[in-house]
Each structure stands twice: as C-alpha cells, then as structure tokens.
Amino acid sequence: MLCNIEKTKHSFIKTYDDNGDLLHVKIANMVNFNEQETHFFIRALRVKKIVDNSQEYKQKLLHTKMTQKRGRTNLEVYNHWRSGFSNYDSMVDNDLDYFVTLYPGKKGTLGYTSMSSGKIYINRQYYKYWMNNGDEGISGLIGNLNHEYMHSMGYIHRGFWSYKRNSVPYVYGREARYLALEHLQGRALTPLLGV
Numbered sequence: 107m108l109c110n111i112e113k114t115k116h117s118f119i120k121t122y123d124d125n126g127d128l129l130h131v132k133i134a135n136m137v138n139f140n141e142q143e144t145h146f147f148i149r150a151l152r153v154k155k156i157v158d159n160s161q162e163y164k165q166k167l168l169h170t171k172m173t174q175k176r177g178r179t180n181l182e183v184y185n186h187w188r189s190g191f192s193n194y195d196s197m198v199d200n201d202l203d204y205f206v207t208l209y210p211g212k213k214g215t216l217g218y219t220s221m222s223s224g225k226i227y228i229n230r231q232y233y234k235y236w237m238n239n240g241d242e243g244i245s246g247l248i249g250n251l252n253h254e255y256m257h258s259m260g261y262i263h264r265g266f267w268s269y270k271r272n273s274v275p276y277v278y279g280r281e282a283r284y285l286a287l288e289h290l291q292g293r294a295l296t297p298l299l300g301v
C-alpha cells in the first residue's frame with residue numbers, strides 16, 4: 107500500500123495506488139482535510155477497493171433494477187464505471203480519480219458534485235459524523251463516494267423518490283454501503299479476478 111502525502115498550504119496532494127489489474131481508486135486531490143480526516147479517508151478507501159472489486163458488488167449492479175441509465179444497460183453502466191472514463195478524466199485506464207473537498211455546510215446535504223469539473227464536495231458535518239460512527243461511518247463515506255462518482259460520470263437523479271432511489275447514483279452508493287458494512291462486520295467478499 108503506497109501512500110504518499112505531500113502537504114501544501116490547504117491541501118493534500120497524494121498519489122495512492124495498489125499494484126494489480128483491478129480497478130484502482132486514486133486520490134487525485136484532497137482539499138481542506140486535516141491529518142485525522144485524511145487517515146479516515148484512506149481507511150475507507152481500503153475497504154472501498156475490496157467492495158468495488160468484488161463479485162458481490164458486480165452481481166448487485168448487474169441485477170438491480172435501475173432508472174436513469176442514460177440509455178445504457180446495467181452491464182454498459184458497470185463497464186463505463188470500471189473504465190474510469192468521464193468528462194474530466196478521458197483516460198480509459200481503470201482508474202477512478204477522486205478530487206475531494208471538505209466544506210463547511212449546513213445539515214441536509216451530504217455533499218455534491220460539480221458537473222463542470224467532476225470535483226466532489228463533502229459536507230464536513232457529515233464527514234465528522236462518519237468519523238465518529240465506526241463501521242457504519244466508514245460505510246457511509248464509501249456509499250457517498252460511489253454515489254457522487256456516478257454523478258461525475260454524468261448520471262443524475264430526478265423525479266419522485268420512488269423513481270430517484272433506483273437511479274444509478276443511488277444504487278451504486280447504497281449497494282456499496284451495504285456491502286462495506288457487511289464486510290467490516292466479518293463477511294468475506296470474493297475478488298473479481300481469480301474466480
């Protein structure tokens with residue numbers, strides 16, 4: 107596990123990578139994170155990688171009914187996600203590059219994604235809550251990251267909750283959160299490769 111943190115005035119610029127052929131999750135840029143907050147993020151990313159690269163997550167994403175798929179099938183959405191290709195990262199390199207900023211927000215919104223830059227903003231109030239809530243907190247952050255990443259890939263959610271809750275960002279976020287929690291509580295997940 108490589109983890110190089112270079113501290114700049116208000117941000118951590120990091121390269122974070124694992125060897126292997128699986129989907130990589132990289133922090134391209136973190137802004138406004140202190141050291142403790144950074145460590146929590148890295149802890150969550152380790153679990154996120156296991157979930158992202160599991161058979162269980164794949165099966166859920168291929169077989170859960172989803173809305174607002176931009177005309178794609180579940181498999182096409184899944185392959186799109188795994189390619190790492192977005193408007194902001196035009197490399198099909200199996201890298202998910204995260205640009206994350208903590209901001210001081212009011213209760214009500216966990217965060218948002220800038221559709222123009224692909225940057226993810228997380229409300230610090232919720233982030234603190236996750237940090238203080240053990241396994242559920244780690245899973246909450248992972249769910250949020252997967253939800254927001256699908257926004258950065260151009261997937262949105264509109265309409266009534268019953269329709270919106272099955273949109274791509276909600277399904278990717280929710281299923282990641284459930285599996286992360288189960289994994290943290292002892293369930294082994296099957297890696298995609300070597301099966």
Ligand SMILES: [Zn+2]
Nearest residue numbers: 253257263275
């Ligand atoms: Zn959303």
